Amino acid sequence: MHVNTIRHTRARRQQGLTLLESLVAIVVLALGVLGMLGVQMRTLAETQTGVRRAQAVRLIEDLSERIKSNPRGLDQLEDYVADWDATVAAATDCTSAACTPAQLAAWDLKAWRDSVAETLPLGQAATFASSDTDEDGARRLLGVMVGWRVNERETDADSTDYTKHFSVGTTTQTCPQGLICHLVYIQP
Known part of the structure; x- marks a missing residue:
């Protein structure tokens, strides 16, 4: 009987170890899954930034085409100048009425x-x-500088490359707080 008791005690200990090993395996698996989710979220944020940058490039190309289609657009680049908070008002709807090059520039902008x-x-x-x-x-x-909202995951120091000021020659432009900016120079 004594031998039976020892075997029964060993079987109980073995069942407890199996349960403990299972719990450790579940914790390790959960940490692995959380790590993969973190990597996936970072990849998603970077993908969104790439998509936004591509949209910004297309928008800048659109403005360039608008300037080229204006008969005097390349000669009057000053008509296309507007600061971040400038309110651009077009007095004439150039889609249905004849416009001067200056009116067309205001309408396009x-x-x-x-x-x-x-x-x-x-x-x-x-x-x-x-x-x-x-x-x-x-x-x-x-x-031409286009800015958009910073992704929630881009608040670290790595994202400051696109949120600071840009300088070319003596011209300096600053990206507004909380935005990521893309800068392109259009040459006539």
């Missing part, structure tokens, strides 16, 4: 900025004339 606001989350844009001029004194470049 308003329509384009509305498109930026609709396409990107908290989308904003600033356009500015660069300090570079050609031999006739005309501006050579139009700077």
Whole structure:
């Protein structure tokens, strides 16, 4: 009988070890799954940033095409200049009425900025004339900066590359707080 008791006690201990091993395995598995979820969330945030950047590039290309389609657009880049918080008002609807090149520039700029606001989350844009001029004194470049809301996961120090100021020549533009910006210079 004594031998039976020892075997029964060993069997109970073995059952307890199996349960403990199972719990440890479940904890390890849960930590692995949480780690994979963290990597997946970071990848999703980076993908969203890439998509937003591609949308910004397309929007800037749209403005460039609008300027090129304006008969005097390349000669009058100053008509396309607007700061971040500037209210652009187009007095004439150029889709149904004949417009002067200056009116068309105002119409294009308003329509384009509305498109930026609709396409990107908290989308904003600033356009500015660069300090570079050609031999006739005309501006050579139009700077276009498009900004959108920073992803919640991009609040670390790595994301500051796209949220600080940009400088080319003597022209400096600052990205507004809480936005990621993309800057392109349009050359006539």
